[in-house]
Amino acid sequence: xxxxxxxxxxxxxxxxxQKFRQRVLPLIAxxxxxxxxxxxxxxxxxxxxxxxxxxxxxxxxxxxxxxxRGGLLSFGHAVYFGLGGYAAMHAMRAIEAGDGLWSxxxxxxxxxxxxxxxxxxxxxxxxxxxxxxxxxxxxxxLGVAELIAAAGFMFASIFGGEExxxxxxxxxxxxxxLSLGPxxxxxxxxxxxxxxxTAMIFAFTRTPLGKLSEATRDNPERVQFIGFDPVRIRxxxxxxxxxxxxxxxxxxxxxxEIFTPESLSLHPSGFVLLMAYIGGxxxxxxxxxxxxxxxxxxxxxxxxxxxWLLYLGVLFIAIIMFAPGGLAGIFHGVAGTVRRDGAxxxxxxxxxxxxxxxxxLVGLIVLIEVVIRWSNGYGExxxxxxxxxxxGSVLTxxxxxxxxxxxxxxxxxxxxxxxxxx
Amino acid sequence: MSTPALEIAGLHKxxxxxxxxxxxxxxxxxxxxxxxxxxxxxxxxxxFNLISGYFQPSEGSVTMNGAPISGLPAFEINRRGLSRSxxxxxxxxxxxxxxxxxxxxxHSMGYGYSFWRNIGNLRSVQEKTAEILEKVELxxxxxxxxxxxxxxxxxxxxxxxxxxxxxxxxxxxxxxxGMSHSETDRAVALIRKATEGxxxxxxxxxxxxxxxxxxxxxxxxxxxxxxxxKPEDIRGNPKVREAYLGxxxxxxxxxxxx
Ligand SMILES: Nc1ncnc2c1ncn2[C@@H]1O[C@H](COP(=O)(O)OP(=O)(O)OP(=O)(O)O)[C@@H](O)[C@H]1O
Ligand SMILES: [Mg+2]
Numbered sequence: 001x002x003x004x005x006x007x008x009x010x011x012x013x014x015x016x017x018q019k020f021r022q023r024v025l026p027l028i029a030x031x032x033x034x035x036x037x038x039x040x041x042x043x044x045x046x047x048x049x050x051x052x053x054x055x056x057x058x059x060x061x062x063x064x065x066x067x068x069r070g071g072l073l074s075f076g077h078a079v080y081f082g083l084g085g086y087a088a089m090h091a092m093r094a095i096e097a098g099d100g101l102w103s104x105x106x107x108x109x110x111x112x113x114x115x116x117x118x119x120x121x122x123x124x125x126x127x128x129x130x131x132x133x134x135x136x137x138x139x140x141x142l143g144v145a146e147l148i149a150a151a152g153f154m155f156a157s158i159f160g161g162e163e164x165x166x167x168x169x170x171x172x173x174x175x176x177x178l179s180l181g182p183x184x185x186x187x188x189x190x191x192x193x194x195x196x197x198t199a200m201i202f203a204f205t206r207t208p209l210g211k212l213s214e215a216t217r218d219n220p221e222r223v224q225f226i227g228f229d230p231v232r233i234r235x236x237x238x239x240x241x242x243x244x245x246x247x248x249x250x251x252x253x254x255x256x257e258i259f260t261p262e263s264l265s266l267h268p269s270g271f272v273l274l275m276a277y278i279g280g281x282x283x284x285x286x287x288x289x290x291x292x293x294x295x296x297x298x299x300x301x302x303x304x305x306x307x308w309l310l311y312l313g314v315l316f317i318a319i320i321m322f323a324p325g326g327l328a329g330i331f332h333g334v335a336g337t338v339r340r341d342g343a344x345x346x347x348x349x350x351x352x353x354x355x356x357x358x359x360x361l362v363g364l365i366v367l368i369e370v371v372i373r374w375s376n377g378y379g380e381x382x383x384x385x386x387x388x389x390x391x392g393s394v395l396t397x398x399x400x401x402x403x404x405x406x407x408x409x410x411x412x413x414x415x416x417x418x419x420x421x422x
Numbered sequence: 423m424s425t426p427a428l429e430i431a432g433l434h435k436x437x438x439x440x441x442x443x444x445x446x447x448x449x450x451x452x453x454x455x456x457x458x459x460x461x462x463x464x465x466x467x468x469x470f471n472l473i474s475g476y477f478q479p480s481e482g483s484v485t486m487n488g489a490p491i492s493g494l495p496a497f498e499i500n501r502r503g504l505s506r507s508x509x510x511x512x513x514x515x516x517x518x519x520x521x522x523x524x525x526x527x528x529h530s531m532g533y534g535y536s537f538w539r540n541i542g543n544l545r546s547v548q549e550k551t552a553e554i555l556e557k558v559e560l561x562x563x564x565x566x567x568x569x570x571x572x573x574x575x576x577x578x579x580x581x582x583x584x585x586x587x588x589x590x591x592x593x594x595x596x597x598x599x600g601m602s603h604s605e606t607d608r609a610v611a612l613i614r615k616a617t618e619g620x621x622x623x624x625x626x627x628x629x630x631x632x633x634x635x636x637x638x639x640x641x642x643x644x645x646x647x648x649x650x651x652k653p654e655d656i657r658g659n660p661k662v663r664e665a666y667l668g669x670x671x672x673x674x675x676x677x678x679x680x
Binding site for chain 1: 474475476495496497500501505506508512513514515516517520521524525526528529530533534535536537538539540541542544548551552555561564583584586587
């Protein structure tokens with residue numbers, strides 16, 4: 001074995017083909033998918049949804065530079081998104097007013113302004129925050145977020161008070177012949193920056209600093225004894241994460257043409273945590289998945305049910321407890337099972353599992369929907385498929401308890417047989 | 423005489439009221455292979471922590487190649503060519519063996535905190551990493567996550583990361599602790615090969631390993647060096663026997679190694 005393994009660095013590195021398949025191909029696929037969307041001539045609603053998804057992809061990826069790759073739990077990442085967005089917003093107004101050099105700056109390039117502002121904010125705020133990791137870092141990030149959000153509401157001349165700052169993106173020189181007026185053109189702008197942001201954040205993970213960031217996450221003590229200062233590594237990663245959050249803020253500024261102090265607050269900071277975590281922080285693709293799923297949930301589910309935040313909470317808790325690898329982890333697990341057991345056996349066990357989880361979900365949905373109507377007190381009744389599920393009816397509680405118990409039993413059964421078979 | 427690799431003078435360390443290192447003086451010549459032995463809790467690991475910059479001394483100084491290093495941050499001392507291993511494996515658990523070693527190599531290859539280069543394209547780093555993996559015989563496990571390695575291989579990786587940066591003063595804290603006989607033999611051979619031509623300071627409980635590797639031995643008891651000298655002298659030293667080797671098992675160990 002050792003004889004055949006030549007001590008050649010080339011045999012250690014992945015082959016050209018592997019590199020291409022694992023690193024370049026997914027990015028090309030992303031770009032292709034995004035480029036093909038207009039061919040389906042989507043509606044305005046779909047376009048706006050896709051734009052929100054693109055912004056959140058870059059935002060969630062930037063957050064994962066801290067959490068997943070750096071081991072730094074931040075409760076205030078929206079600060080950099082917001083400050084980047086505000087900087088872009090003010091630049092947009094300067095373009096409109098034709099102030100000096102700004103008159104020649106294309107709106108298409110505003111994410112660059114957001115990037116710079118996010119990096120600057122990261123450099124200033126990161127200086128004191130990155131001395132410590134762990135709980136201290138998390139607490140400081142929370143404090144800073146509160147502070148900046150409060151400042152956002154106080155300094156009206158910069159942040160525009162409650163109404164925020166608005167602008168008009170259809171000014172200045174046009175790039176690539178895009179006026180950025182119709183939402184379909186804004187989509188192209190968002191798609192461009194989503195691909196650029198994703199590619200750059202991915203490239204970052206491949207640099208020496210990116211690798212050192214992972215090393216510092218795993219073991220900051222040891223990093224000192226291979227010649228690096230963990231504080232400095234954290235600080236540089238923090239600046240980079242702030243910069244990309246700012247980039248996504250710049251994308252949002254152009255897309256929405258408004259920024260309010262709300263965008264700096266704990267609420268979006270929590271949401272980006274959820275996107276990254278639910279998607280899976282151990283995988284590069286995790287935050288992308290999380291951003292897609294949560295953004296779509298946010299916009300679709302909130303039309304169907306007022307309890308959508310409850311569902312989000314349930315999803316988050318379920319992921320933490322049962323699938324710490326997130327959605328990406330689930331996908332990898334499924335792919336692994338299929339490869340190991342063959343499609344036939346895997347389909348049986350996965351199918352049963354999926355059935356169990358679906359049953360659980362049915363019971364849970366009935367429970368939540370019935371309870372929320374009862375709590376509203378308008379006497380409204382949950383009527384799925386023509387069934388009248390009143391609070392007092394036996395059928396309601398059978399439909400709650402039955403699927404939950406059945407689903408739980410099924411999931412347990414599958415887990416047991418999987419163990420037995422392994 | 424040329425400047426010593428390490429010169430420790432009047433070193434003290436107190437943790438609150440606990441006076442752990444009580445005046446250590448030690449000179450280690452370039453190329454010397456120096457073992458530190460002593461009972462549990464004597465302060466051997468603490469001494470390593472002081473030398474490597476992990477702790478700041480309460481008093482006294484450490485000089486490396488003629489330049490004072492006490493007071494410098496640990497990463498700075500490492501950059502000047504002093505590298506250490508840990509008694510309890512202290513590696514990057516979620517990274518592969520290859521990535522662990524590659525991180526250890528980076529700084530010595532001049533790639534500081536750079537974020538504008540693809541690590542996969544740094545030919546010199548890849549070559550050096552492969553060279554070290556081959557030296558420690560971990561090449562076939564290069565793509566295994568460090569956390570999944572068997573214990574003995576984790577200890578080997580610990581040494582690999584320590585030597586990766588090419589430091590010329592190497593501190594190893596109980597490198598063979600918890601290893602079986604055959605694993606210990608392998609580890610000793612590896613240490614000898616990997617530290618060739620370098621200055622070695624090693625803490626070790628296994629007397630076989632000590633007499634095998636070291637040309638000088640110092641005995642640390644309650645934070646003081648009570649004897650220092652050639653292995654033969656230490657073995658015959660009555661003070662050492664009384665303070666440290668009074669334990670029957672250790673006497674046997676020493677007899678066995680002789
Ligand atoms: N950070 C610290 N704070 C307080 N006391 C400490 C600290 N580090 C070590 N000590 C104490 O110093 C003494 C010496 O510990 P040290 O780990 O240096 O011993 P050692 O000689 O390496 O022992 P062993 O052979 O068990 O590894 C112990 O009593 C320990 O409790
Ligand atoms: Mg010790």
